[in-house]
Amino acid sequence: MNQFLQDVLKGLQSSPKYLQSKYFYDKKGDELFQKIMQCEEYYLTNCEMEIFSTQTAALADIIIDQHNSFDVVELGPGDAVKSLYLLKELAGKNAIDTYFPVDISNNIIDLLQKKLPEQLPKLNIHGLNGEYLSMLTSAKKISDKIKLVLFLGSNIGNIPKEEVNEFCRQIRSQLSIGDMVLIGIDLKKNPKQIRLAYDDSNGYTREFNLNLLRRINRELGGNFVIEDFEHYATYDPITGACRSFLVSLKDQQVTIGNHASFNFLKNETVFMEISQKYSIEQTDEIASQSGFEPVAHFFDKNKWFTDVIWKCV
Ligand SMILES: C[S@@+](CC[C@H](N)C(=O)[O-])C[C@H]1O[C@@H](n2cnc3c(N)ncnc32)[C@H](O)[C@@H]1O
Structure with a gap:
């Protein structure tokens, strides 16, 4: 089983669910990160x-x-x-x-x-x-x-x-x-400034996070419905932890090829990335x-x- 698949299955089997941000960077992810870097907020x-x-x-x-x-x-x-x-x-x-x-x-x-x-x-x-x-x-x-x-x-x-x-x-x-x-x-x-950097008004950070679901669909045979997830960023000024999540917008089931199925409750989160300050x-x-x-x-x-x-x- 390839490492990407193993890591995705492990993350989605965990509670709370997570995915590893190192997998953001396929060709589309690289392009989106270039756009994020050009955003005023970043x-x-x-x-x-x-x-x-x-x-x-x-x-x-x-x-x-x-x-x-x-x-x-x-x-x-x-x-x-x-x-x-x-x-x-x-x-x-x-x-x-x-x-x-x-x-x-x-x-x-x-x-x-x-x-x-x-x-x-x-x-x-x-x-x-x-x-x-x-x-x-x-x-x-x-x-x-x-x-x-x-x-x-x-x-x-x-x-x-x-x-x-x-x-x-x-x-x-x-x-x-x-x-x-x-x-x-x-x-x-300033905490507001940090949070904005991870939630730009053009929506590139949102797309960057959702792109990992697209990558899972394409490379691992997943069937994520992208529109059924939204991006959410938080910053805790005490610990300095800025975290990105995807939030499931409804109760739903997602299948990864013929490997496993995962239930997502409405408002359940998938932790995507930390950007520690x-x-x-x-x-x-x-x-x-x-x-x-x-x-x-x-x-x-x-x-x-x-x-x-x-x-x-
Ligand atoms: C946030 S970008 C930053 C790029 C660059 N350092 C800059 O300052 O613009 C992260 C880069 O690290 C790569 N990367 C992320 N996790 C990695 C890992 N675990 N091992 C090797 N490269 C990784 C990504 O593909 C991407 O090119």
């Missing part, structure tokens, strides 16, 4: 773009100050538009050899493999299609250089807060003293509890978002 992209486009030299200097010849592994790069600023700067200073974009979406890896050689002619581009941690292990087998791991766009927020230290420890266990990570983290701010102090704690030392924090002008550089200790 401030995260603009904030991180501001950091990467206006503080590129300062980011590069701190990295090069630690080491002057290394490889870059990027976990979940998406379109890599923000990282390109830094990659160009580092390549211009002859500081990097190979860029390993790691993404669960083969569509993303194909696109980057086509697009990046034109923009980064001096760099070897070695795309790795798969999960963050297993592909980091693959990159380590191929490259024996010092590494800089990029993890941008607050992808780290999609890991529940209770699991984030363990996730960072696992990254650390694949790295060596001298390696660095550069992580984009969304910060706590942190304070700057919490980001330092994650670093020290997972074997890293914070070296620098970069901010956008509003201090809504941070890109932190940690070194392995």
Whole structure:
């Protein structure tokens, strides 16, 4: 049984029901995420773009100050538009050899493999299609250089807060003293603003969530009636957890191929994704509890978002 099917069955058999957000990213999901990033409400992209486009030299200097010849592994790069600023700067200073974009979406890896050689002619581009941690292990087998791991766009927020230290420890266990990570983290701010970012007025976030039901229908033989579910986003300013759900609009039964059937009650929810927000102090704690030392924090002008550089200790 393939992993996608196993994970969907497990999630829908659970109480409360859930689906894993890493499956959002098929070709349509990638396109919808591009649209979300262009929404006015989705401030995260603009904030991180501001950091990467206006503080590129300062980011590069701190990295090069630690080491002057290394490889870059990027976990979940998406379109890599923000990282390109830094990659160009580092390549211009002859500081990097190979860029390993790691993404669960083969569509993303194909696109980057086509697009990046034109923009980064001096760099070897070695795309790795798969999960963050297993592909980091693959990159380590191929490259024996010092590494800089990029993890941008607050992808780290999609890991529940209770699991984030363990996730960072696992990254650390694949790295060596001298390696660095550069992580984009969304910060706590006005709760209304956060909630709006996950419920944009164009309805792209809604479509992005519903698209996973379409993917299940197409790839696993499901029979979800898309119109019978709606998207719902919540933000808890105390814990910093922003959560997306799909809500069943009526009592209904959904079948996944010839594998299983699931009953949904009217107003029953399916948990889809967490986007955890942190304070700057919490980001330092994650670093020290997972074997890293914070070296620098970069901010956008509003201090809504941070890109932190940690070194392995
Ligand atoms: C929210 S997008 C962010 C993209 C990019 N970092 C940015 O800042 O624009 C998440 C990206 O990570 C990828 N991704 C999500 N979960 C993943 C996983 N478990 N392993 C590998 N890639 C994953 C998705 O396919 C997508 O390209």
